Amino acid sequence: MSVKTLVIDGKAVTGRAGETIFNVAWENGVRIPRLCHVGGLSDVGACRLCLVEIEGQRKLAAACLTPVEEGMVVHTSSERLKEHRRLILELLLAERNHVCAVCVMNGACELQDLAAELGVDHVRLRYRFPKLGVDTSHERFGQDQNRCILCTRCVRVCDEVEGAHTKDVFGRGSGSLIINDMGGPWGESDTCTSCGKCVQVCPTGALFSKGKSVAEMRKDRGFLKYIVTAREKREWIR
Amino acid sequence: MSRRILINPVTRIEGHAKISIYVDETGEISGAQFHVVELRGFEKFAQGRPFHEMPGLMARTCGICPVSHVLAGSKAGDALLGIAPPEAAQKQRRLMNYAQHLQSHALSFFHLSSPDFLLGFDSDPARRNIFGLAASDPDFARRGIRLRQFGQTVIEMLGGRRIHPPFSAPGGMTRVLEQADVDEIRAWIPEAYESVRLALARFKKVVDEYPDEIEHIGNFPSLFMGLVNRYGELELYDGAIRFVDGEGNVVADGLDPARYQTYIGEAAEEWSYMKFPYYKPLGYPGGMYRVGPLARLNVCNSTGTPLADRELREFRQRGKGAVCAAFYYHWARLIEMLHAVERIEELAADPAILSKQVRARAGQNRNLGVGVCEAPRGTLFHHYEVDDNGLVRKVNLLIATGQNNLAMNQAVEQTARRFLRPDQVTEGALNRVEAAIRCFDPCLSCATHAAGRWPLVVEFRRPSGELLSRVVRGG
Numbered sequence: 001m002s003v004k005t006l007v008i009d010g011k012a013v014t015g016r017a018g019e020t021i022f023n024v025a026w027e028n029g030v031r032i033p034r035l036c037h038v039g040g041l042s043d044v045g046a047c048r049l050c051l052v053e054i055e056g057q058r059k060l061a062a063a064c065l066t067p068v069e070e071g072m073v074v075h076t077s078s079e080r081l082k083e084h085r086r087l088i089l090e091l092l093l094a095e096r097n098h099v100c101a102v103c104v105m106n107g108a109c110e111l112q113d114l115a116a117e118l119g120v121d122h123v124r125l126r127y128r129f130p131k132l133g134v135d136t137s138h139e140r141f142g143q144d145q146n147r148c149i150l151c152t153r154c155v156r157v158c159d160e161v162e163g164a165h166t167k168d169v170f171g172r173g174s175g176s177l178i179i180n181d182m183g184g185p186w187g188e189s190d191t192c193t194s195c196g197k198c199v200q201v202c203p204t205g206a207l208f209s210k211g212k213s214v215a216e217m218r219k220d221r222g223f224l225k226y227i228v229t230a231r232e233k234r235e236w237i238r
Numbered sequence: 239m240s241r242r243i244l245i246n247p248v249t250r251i252e253g254h255a256k257i258s259i260y261v262d263e264t265g266e267i268s269g270a271q272f273h274v275v276e277l278r279g280f281e282k283f284a285q286g287r288p289f290h291e292m293p294g295l296m297a298r299t300c301g302i303c304p305v306s307h308v309l310a311g312s313k314a315g316d317a318l319l320g321i322a323p324p325e326a327a328q329k330q331r332r333l334m335n336y337a338q339h340l341q342s343h344a345l346s347f348f349h350l351s352s353p354d355f356l357l358g359f360d361s362d363p364a365r366r367n368i369f370g371l372a373a374s375d376p377d378f379a380r381r382g383i384r385l386r387q388f389g390q391t392v393i394e395m396l397g398g399r400r401i402h403p404p405f406s407a408p409g410g411m412t413r414v415l416e417q418a419d420v421d422e423i424r425a426w427i428p429e430a431y432e433s434v435r436l437a438l439a440r441f442k443k444v445v446d447e448y449p450d451e452i453e454h455i456g457n458f459p460s461l462f463m464g465l466v467n468r469y470g471e472l473e474l475y476d477g478a479i480r481f482v483d484g485e486g487n488v489v490a491d492g493l494d495p496a497r498y499q500t501y502i503g504e505a506a507e508e509w510s511y512m513k514f515p516y517y518k519p520l521g522y523p524g525g526m527y528r529v530g531p532l533a534r535l536n537v538c539n540s541t542g543t544p545l546a547d548r549e550l551r552e553f554r555q556r557g558k559g560a561v562c563a564a565f566y567y568h569w570a571r572l573i574e575m576l577h578a579v580e581r582i583e584e585l586a587a588d589p590a591i592l593s594k595q596v597r598a599r600a601g602q603n604r605n606l607g608v609g610v611c612e613a614p615r616g617t618l619f620h621h622y623e624v625d626d627n628g629l630v631r632k633v634n635l636l637i638a639t640g641q642n643n644l645a646m647n648q649a650v651e652q653t654a655r656r657f658l659r660p661d662q663v664t665e666g667a668l669n670r671v672e673a674a675i676r677c678f679d680p681c682l683s684c685a686t687h688a689a690g691r692w693p694l695v696v697e698f699r700r701p702s703g704e705l706l707s708r709v710v711r712g713g
Contacts (some may be wrong), residue, residue: 101298104291134287136629211290213290215404216412
C-alpha cells in the first residue's frame with residue numbers, strides 16, 4: 001500500500017493512497033467541520049462545509065471527496081474558509097424553518113452546534129419560510145421537512161447499511177425533499193424495516209422518535225461504527 | 239365636542255397595551271377601552287406540529303409564566319394519550335406550579351404594583367418603581383427580589399433553567415428530583431415565610447390609607463371563576479370549575495374544565511386583539527367574570543393550609559359574600575404566596591416526590607385534549623385537536639388575562655370616571671387608571687416587561703382626530 005506524505009495546517013502527516021483529506025485530517029487531530037459525512041457511509045459532498053484550500057489549486061476542494069496526494073499542502077481553517085462556512089450555515093438556516101427553541105433536538109443538534117462554533121449569531125439572508133409538512137404516519141418515527149438540510153445521510157444509511165433504500169431524494173435544488181418509497185406516507189412504506197438507522201444518523205431534528213418533547217431527543221451514532229467495523233473488519237467492538 | 243384621552247403605552251405591566259378614554263361634549267367621561275395592541279398567533283402556528291412538542295412550544299407564549307403553559311400543554315397531552323402521570327410526576331408538577339405562583343406574584347406585588355401604594359399614587363413617577371422602593375426600604379425590596387428568586391430557583395431545579403423550562407411532557411416529567419434539590423428548597427422556606435409575613439403586615443398597614451382607591455378602582459359585583467378541589471379548597475393544578483357571584487353565592491359548581499366550551503363563550507371586538515370570554519348562561523357582555531387570585535379566594539371554601547386560611551378569614555371581612563374591589567387583588571396575591579410557601583414546604587417533605595418513576599408511556603388514544611390549570615393570573619385552558627397521526631389540527635387557548643378583559647375595561651372606566659378630570663389631567667390620576675389595570679397583573683404578550691421606562695403619552699383629540707393637546711411622561 002503506497003503512503004502519501006502531505007502537510008495539513010502546517011503539520012506533516014501521512015495517509016494511505018486513496019484516503020480522503022478529511023479522513024487523514026481527522027486521524028491526525030485536525031477537525032474539519034461537516035454535516036453530510038458520516039464515517040462508514042459513502043461520501044457525496046452535499047454540505048460543502050469541509051471545503052479546504054490546497055496550495056497550487058485555485059478552486060476550493062471538498063475534503064471528504066478529495067484523495068490525498070504526495071506533497072500536498074492543505075489549509076483547513078483560513079479566514080476565507082471560515083467565512084464560506086458561516087455563509088453555508090446561514091444559507092441552510094434561511095432555507096427551511098429551523099426554530100431551535102421549540103425543536104426536539106435543541107441542545108444536541110449538529111447544525112446548531114456548528115453554527116455556535118463558527119459564530120453564526122445572525123443570518124444575513126432573508127428567511128424563506130417554506131410551507132413544509134411533518135410526516136408522523138410511522139408508528140415509531142417522525143419526519144419533519146422543516147428541519148431537513150438535505151445532507152442525505154438517511155438515504156445512504158438506509159441503502160448502504162440497512163439495504164432497504166426506503167428513503168431517496170425527490171425534486172431539485174433547495175426544493176428537494178427526502179421521500180419514502182415513491183413519495184407516500186412513511187407509515188405506509190413497504191420497504192421500511194423500522195430499524196431507525198436514518199433517525200440516528202440525522203444531524204438535526206428532521207428525523208425523530210415519536211413521543212419526544214422539546215429538547216428531549218438525543219441520537220446515538222455508535223451503532224453505525226459497530227455495524228461497519230463488524231462488516232468490514234469482522235471485528236466486534238462492543 | 240367629544241374627545242379621546244389616550245394612555246399609550248400602559249406602564250409597569252407585562253406586555254403592551256393602551257387605554258382610550260372618551261370624553262363627550264359636556265366634558266363627562268363617556269367610556270373607556272383597554273386595547274391590547276399585540277398579535278401573537280400561537281393558535282395558528284402550532285397547527286401541523288406533533289402534539290408532543292406542544293408543552294415546549296406553548297411555553298414560549300410567556301416569559302413570566304412559561305410553567306403554566308407547559309403544565310396546561312402537558313395536561314392536554316395526558317388527555318390525548320388517555321393516561322394519568324405517575325404520582326411523583328403530579329407532585330413535581332404541583333411543586334413547579336406553586337413555585338411559579340410564588341415568583342410571579344412576587345414580581346407583580348413587589349416590582350410592579352407596590353410602588354403605587356407604598357410610595358404613593360401621586361409620588362414622583364421617576365422614583366415610583368422598584369428602584370425607588372429599594373432606595374426607601376432596601377430590606378423590603380431585597381426580600382421581594384429574593385422571594386422571586388426562591389420561586390425561580392425551584393423552577394430551575396426541575397426545569398434546568400428559569401425561563402421556558404422544558405420539564406414536563408405528555409405523560410409526566412422529563413427529569414427527576416434529587417434529595418439535594420429538596421434539601422435546598424427546604425433551606426429557603428424560613429426566609430420565604432418571613433418575607434411573605436412582612437409583606438402582608440406592610441400591606442395591611444397601608445391598605446386603609448386608600449379608601450377612595452379601594453372604593454373606585456375596579457370595585458363592582460361580577461362573577462368569579464376558579465378551580466377548587468373535591469373539598470372545595472383552593473386548587474391550582476387540577477380540580478373542577480366553580481363560579482360564584484358578587485355576593486359569594488355559588489352559581490355553578492363541579493363543572494368539568496374539559497367541557498369549558500359548554501359554559502364559556504368567546505366574543506371578539508375590533509378594537510382589541512384580546513378575546514372577550516364570558517359566562518354563557520348570562521350572555522355577552524352580561525356574563526363578565528373575573529379570574530386570578532381575587533377570584534380564587536372568592537370561589538374556594540378555604541385554602542386548605544393553616545396560615546393562609548387564617549389570612550383568608552381576615553381578608554373575607556372586606557366584602558359581603560365576595561370581595562369585589564380590584565385593589566384587593568394585591569392582598570389576595572399575598573395570601574396565595576403564603577399558601578404557596580406552605581404547599582412547597584409540604585411537597586418538599588414528601589418522600590414520594592423523589593420517586594424515579596415520573597413518566598407514563600402510551601400511544602395516542604384520543605383526538606381531543608383539554609388541559610386546565612390555574613396560572614398566577616387565573617385559569618388557563620389549552621385545547622388541542624389532533625389528527626390520527628398526532629399532528630395538531632386546531633388549538634384554542636383561553637388565557638387568564640383574556641378572561642379578565644371585560645372586567646379590566648369596566649375597571650378602567652370606573653377609575654377614570656372617579657379620578658380623571660378631562661380639563662385637568664394630572665399624572666397621579668393617570669397613574670390610578672394604570673393601577674386599575676395593574677391590579678389584574680395582566681400578562682399581555684407575557685413576554686416583555688415595561689418597568690416604568692416606557693413613555694406615557696396622553697392625547698386629547700377631537701372626534702375628527704385633530705390633536706388638541708398632548709402630555710408626555712418618562713421615556
